[in-house]
Amino acid sequence: MLNISEIFYSIQGETSYTGLPTIFVRLAKCNLRCNYCDTKYSYQSDIYKSINEILDEVKSFKPIKLVCITGGEPLLQNEVYALFNRLLQQNYHILLETNGSLLINKVPMQVIRIIDFKAPTSEMSDKNCWENINYLNPVDEVKFVLQNRADFLWAVKQVKQYNLTDKCKVLFSPVHNKLTYKQLANWILDVRMQIRLQLQLHKLISIR
Ligand code: SF4
DSSP: OEEEEEEEEEEOOSSTTTTSEEEEEEEOOOSOOOTTOSOGGGGOOOEEEOHHHHHHHHHTTTTOOEEEEESSOGGGSTTHHHHHHHHHHTTOEEEEEEOSSSOOTTSOTTSEEEEEEOOGGGTOGGGOOGGGGGGOOTTOEEEEEEOSHHHHHHHHHHHHHTTHHHHSEEEEEEOTTTSOHHHHHHHHHHHTSSOEEOOOHHHHTTOO
């Protein structure tokens, strides 16, 4: 059984899949406590579902085949690997949103890994597992959520140090109400790197 926070259907608001209709499977529990967390409700849940029950719910949104496994932190529950395999067997396209603190080496190659490495102002940057960079594929994405100029400069330093733009897609996103899209866009333009500004589309259009 997997401990589930919620399963719902909406527009993907983040990643390079932004704007696409997506089925979200949000797993409960998180090992981090980022100070800007907007999904605190996922830390605890009384909902437990078998993989068959989850698949039935996912299938109810047919013919949509894009599934985002998110959290919380999905890799905390070992049974998530069985869920990946069952979804892949049924030809679903899977995005995994993970917080960067746990190794992704056992996640199947066909799953698109979106790693949210934590910047200093999140107060969780000491939990980043940089070894994950060794397991990235070009289709994977690394995301940095930033609150201020110091976070931005730190993230640029990591991108350069780990040569991330040659390894995967790189996304920078502002923390809602802390840093404006315009300010972050200007900083990204100034550094002239292959970094994509990520909007939180679901918040801009006030959809779940
Ligand atoms: S990793 Fe995600 S779910 Fe966990 S505390 Fe940070 S923002 Fe919240």
